[in-house]
Amino acid sequence: MTSKVGVVGIGMTENKSRWDVSIPALYRLGAKSAYEDAGLSPKDIDAFVFGHSPEYFEGVNQPEKWCGDAIGATDKPLFRIHTGGTVGGSAAIGAYYLVASGKFDVVMAISGNKLNETSSAQIGLSTVYDPIMGRQFAAGAPSAAAIQAAKYYNKHGYSNEIGLKVAVKNRNNALNNPYAQLKIPDYNLEGAKNTPMLCDPLRMADMCPTSDAVCAMIFAKEEKAEEITDKIAWALGASSTNEGLNYPDRDWSKPIGLRLAAEKAYERAGIKNPLKELDVAEVYDAFAPQEMIWYEGLNFCDWGEGGNLLESGATQMDGELPVNPSGGVLCANSIGAAAMFRKAEAALQVMGRAGDRQVPGARLSLGHGWGGAIQFHTVMIFGSDKS
Amino acid sequence: MSRILDWDITVPYKWTTGSVIGKFLGGLKEHNILGAKCPACKKVFVPPQDLCPDCYVDLGEDDFVDVKNEGKVISFTKVEQDFFGKKPSEEYLNSRISPASVDEHPLLWPPEVPYAIVMVQLTGADTAMVHLVKGKDMDKLAVGGQVKAVFKDETIGHIMDIECFEVIS
Numbered sequence: 123m124t125s126k127v128g129v130v131g132i133g134m135t136e137n138k139s140r141w142d143v144s145i146p147a148l149y150r151l152g153a154k155s156a157y158e159d160a161g162l163s164p165k166d167i168d169a170f171v172f173g174h175s176p177e178y179f180e181g182v183n184q185p186e187k188w189c190g191d192a193i194g195a196t197d198k199p200l201f202r203i204h205t206g207g208t209v210g211g212s213a214a215i216g217a218y219y220l221v222a223s224g225k226f227d228v229v230m231a232i233s234g235n236k237l238n239e240t241s242s243a244q245i246g247l248s249t250v251y252d253p254i255m256g257r258q259f260a261a262g263a264p265s266a267a268a269i270q271a272a273k274y275y276n277k278h279g280y281s282n283e284i285g286l287k288v289a290v291k292n293r294n295n296a297l298n299n300p301y302a303q304l305k306i307p308d309y310n311l312e313g314a315k316n317t318p319m320l321c322d323p324l325r326m327a328d329m330c331p332t333s334d335a336v337c338a339m340i341f342a343k344e345e346k347a348e349e350i351t352d353k354i355a356w357a358l359g360a361s362s363t364n365e366g367l368n369y370p371d372r373d374w375s376k377p378i379g380l381r382l383a384a385e386k387a388y389e390r391a392g393i394k395n396p397l398k399e400l401d402v403a404e405v406y407d408a409f410a411p412q413e414m415i416w417y418e419g420l421n422f423c424d425w426g427e428g429g430n431l432l433e434s435g436a437t438q439m440d441g442e443l444p445v446n447p448s449g450g451v452l453c454a455n456s457i458g459a460a461a462m463f464r465k466a467e468a469a470l471q472v473m474g475r476a477g478d479r480q481v482p483g484a485r486l487s488l489g490h491g492w493g494g495a496i497q498f499h500t501v502m503i504f505g506s507d508k509s
Numbered sequence: 510m511s512r513i514l515d516w517d518i519t520v521p522y523k524w525t526t527g528s529v530i531g532k533f534l535g536g537l538k539e540h541n542i543l544g545a546k547c548p549a550c551k552k553v554f555v556p557p558q559d560l561c562p563d564c565y566v567d568l569g570e571d572d573f574v575d576v577k578n579e580g581k582v583i584s585f586t587k588v589e590q591d592f593f594g595k596k597p598s599e600e601y602l603n604s605r606i607s608p609a610s611v612d613e614h615p616l617l618w619p620p621e622v623p624y625a626i627v628m629v630q631l632t633g634a635d636t637a638m639v640h641l642v643k644g645k646d647m648d649k650l651a652v653g654g655q656v657k658a659v660f661k662d663e664t665i666g667h668i669m670d671i672e673c674f675e676v677i678s
Contacts, residue, residue: 141511141513142511143511144511181516181518242592244592245592248592253522253524254524254526254530254534254668255530255556255639255668256639258619258668258669259619259626259639259640259641260619261588261590261592261619261626262592264586264588264590264592265586265588265626268586268588268626269584269585269586269626269628270584272584272585272586272652273583273584273628273652276584276652318589318590319587319589319590320588320589320590321586321587321588321589321590322586322587322588322589323586324586366562374584375584
């Protein structure tokens, strides 16, 4: 029997381009925001889990060396985790597991990037593909997402423009999120349709922005958590998977790896019908069509029904299961922090502290992360109640 | 006042293919596309890999089978936006004895937009490989359509020995 673990503090920096701070200073802002939120200081933290996406983005190798002091980890255990775009989710899960193991009482997960420090994030992303026969065909991340979207649309007969409806939903949600980067008043389908085609079927409107941001979460064991605060997001279940890349019978538009991660997380949290039981979800919509594909992977609906679930309005703010009240990755993508923002937003919702983007009465939430071409998925479930 | 420092990092690397991919690339030099067949589940991997992740069985140089140079399109995207900025000039690229960085490697730099990235399942293979379709052929691309590999005249044992795929139906 592992002990109960709660989130007691959340730190966020606004997603935008920042020429005012260095990489460690941005991490310091994220950490400081979490310390202030929890009413804690570095001396209260027993260990740190540090996330950052590929070094190629900023040309800084081993950033945990540069940033350790900035997050308050001097003379403390520090673990680096690295799983591409999922890294923020993997770091959060890592911190949760460290506390659940009973070896540490209070652990900070922190993850981020200053993506604007690269000359082209897409060149960095192309080097994620293998050098022998991958990079030759890599137009950054959009090419893989476009191939995935094209497969999805073709297989299920959805219009190439249905993804733009995800973009409209999430961009309007982002207007309520002070930490989002893209906040475009009156964002509508007509405008989205008129954006240039980048990688068919993906238009500019299907794409996430380039952000600099850090997100942090402080996890504490049950007794400690209750000493620290009475607004706790209890971590009820977590899971992650690594899915095969060049793999027979695997279909990029049918994320079996995500389904497996979701089923494990639901089992741990005692969830049988996620669409009905969950009150809110934050999913990693780096490209608009992916949100519908992730609905299916997360078992909100059957395979092939993601587009229909979107069209039903169930995932709108006033729907049965609002998805991405924060605006999601489509409105803020630092990569390094993006998957942790999903978990942190999900936690804020069940704490009842999500401000203007709060889903009224949310008590059970899900945060998802995706990364590493199509490879990695993370899922965490948070509740207002301990079980 | 915050200041911005500019810096370029150029680091030469070598990447070892291992014997399985090495044999596949050697096949391309001879205008042949080879697959590796898992001795346990009999699935054929193209491009080959030295492990069947389903069976966790090693695949070796004895597990190669021939596959056709043509197959069906699983999915594709037409890339219309240049994500990479200015490509170095041909003169500059050709003047280099060995490419020093990803940006300067003539085989790693994507073609001029527009071009299409396609996932192709070759006849005889159970996995899809990724390659390019260019020019007018892009207009004929369709999921489920047939494409065929076009080899370069001069080959060196590299994935780009295949110039691109052409649409045959």
